[in-house]
Amino acid sequence: MLIVRLIADPAGLETRIKNLRAAWDDKGWSSRIERDAGAMVELRVSSWDVAEVRVTIDERIGPSDGLVTAIPPVTPRLFISDMDSTMIGQECIDELADYAGIKPQIAAITERAMQGELDFEAALRERVGLLCGLEEGAIAQCLHERITPNRGARIVVETLKAKGCKTVLVTGGFHHFADPVAAQIGFERVVGNRLEVSDGKLTGGLDGPVVDSSVKQSVLEEEMQALGARATSLAAGDGANDIPMLDAADIGVAYRAKPKARASANCWIDRGDLTSILILLGIATEDWAET
Template sequence: MSTLKTLVVLAPQPDPQHITDIAHLAEAPHLDHPGADIVRMRGAKAERRQEVIALCHRHGYDAAYIDNGKHLGDFRLLVSDMDSTLINIECIDEIADIKGIKPQVAEITERAMRGELDFSAALQERVALLAGLPESALEQVYRERLRLNPGAEQLLSACRRLGIKTLLVSGGFTYFTDRLKADYGLDYAYANQLEIVDGRLTGRLSGEIIDAVAKKQLLMATRSALKLKPEQVMAVGDGANDLPMLQEAGIGVAYHAKPRVSAAADIAIEHGGLDAILQLYH
């Protein structure tokens, strides 16, 4: 694979001076404008990547250094987190809202996603607070509150068209991952199993917890089963528990992520939707 890079800048309303400044900082000799909202800077020097990406983000642009000649179809597996990545909500927070305890649960969720709390312990603490809720609360959240994030349908459609397998791996719950898998034609889905007895949540989980290590292991196992190379795998996530799988993938994409996740990922989408991936890898 070529080590030459193209800096791709996604700018919905590009300021010509901003583009000139970015190209100068990146030392990019060739600029292409394949669309009104995208600029490809061929020959950009990756040595100043952090400065260049920071400048783009300050202007409200998403940007990434892409290997020359790399296309979306070169990936054969897309691995995605669910909550706040593929979908617009944190499901556990919305379930808690139905019980009237969303602020308490959401605060724990936020800290866990920033990596300030042990994920497994924080999950068990939050699930315990849901004890007694009827199973119908899960259906209510799925039907009334859960939506795909902007660009998700376009990304999944492109994956189906190109024959890219899709793996949804979540620290959330199987109730939601299983329905998303069925509704949107995903190939694989893994998450935590809420224990339900007599139609009510017990406040406990069944089986192994899907934490950061498990997410990485599921990526590796699926990659191996499909006989893929690391560079054929892209992973997308937003929380600290996604970091190991993002780093294990050939390309790790942070989507509207916590700062430490964005800093560690190969690509950080801070402004656009998930369809930004389609623009980066045309």
Template structure:
């Protein structure tokens, strides 16, 4: 497999001795399909001798949906082949059992997922210490140091800075393409939406309110006399807390984790993504992509809707 290809196997694969034929939905998403792309996709299907029930190409939205009957082993082989073609040609792929339960809950990371940047890094840039903080952020997102240690170190560097910098970041932070459509459409289809972030409330609440999330969970920075103290309220929102929020929401909604879609980009998102029925790495760091079968590396957040099987509003 190409060294740039990172992907774990999906949890629906059965051992060969117990494998069986079921229906799968194959979704291929691109910014623009070429004729060669479509030929490659059809060739992959034919190579695996898979029974094709339907093949639909939505040219307006650049989405190909294929319904197939095949074994779980062959479905995973198809997934791998299409994913490799996707890296070369520029498209994202999901292969999901057609009989999966409907998604009822959408849980999203914020930094570099719902929004374009790492907001703590942006805060540090305004404070003149961007390079120092960004280096720590990168190590944390790669899983090289634990999130809480990295958070304490970064916020400690901001001690004595004016708290108004937080408001500046909240005002200038831009959402990723498709974020507004994703949340609007998810809510229109009855999903509960939760923004869970290692970022800080002064920024997170602005993004959550702007997009219409039902709930947000995030960290809080201690402010005294208009100045950042360099301390973070405990407990922090780390990977364990993100997973706990997902499980809490499942209990409150009386649903199973299989009915959750979770999306993020870094190592601290991995537990909640692995727990979800559809866990998606969004332009993820290698450590996350290596542990996540469902990935968006080419298209935008609107693709999450197609992966969940719901229509864009």
């Protein structure tokens, strides 16, 4: 039996829940409402087909934040998250490209990479190469003028930390951005790429190995091994590069995600802010960190 937790527009929600359960009845699945906590409705459905359950939710409920899991959710011991368009509202390389006057060109490559249409490393190296000659000072200017955390990011991180959760920011972006973003939001560890700089300008290359989807997954597995066999994990991301990490986590959160990433996750946030993660985990608002 699967546990389904949903946050949706309360207007007409009771009727939509009835329609959802009717759709499950048509498939031969029994269901019950476990609780209706106002902000969140929790149901049980006698199916193990997570993908099909999610399809019926999309059809009958509409835009929602939700979680479908076979295991009762608990506060995780590890929270690992992507940065760009997940913890922050921007794609850093696209915004940095604007200072070189080539944002549309780079943003088009970024979008295709996030959709899973391009090899991530090749796309990254191509975009970084186009920034060759840009003054290093543009990074700090971009960070100050353009980069902002998504609503609820710091509340989520600080709340989970207060409950004994290790927090890791892992990004296919760059330490020049990720280190200050992590400090602002509260992450304890940062894994990312490094832009190569010489004589105060970007060389168009990277300094060190590329952080790609396999590295994101391996960082999750490394942290989980250190925490022990009974630890649980929560991962968040939005693009194709996050899919292996989302798949490997006990709860994979697709935040305003591209279709392939959304389909791979068992938790999704399509309408609310990042604090929906805390609601779906069952963490009461009075236990949220003040920021």
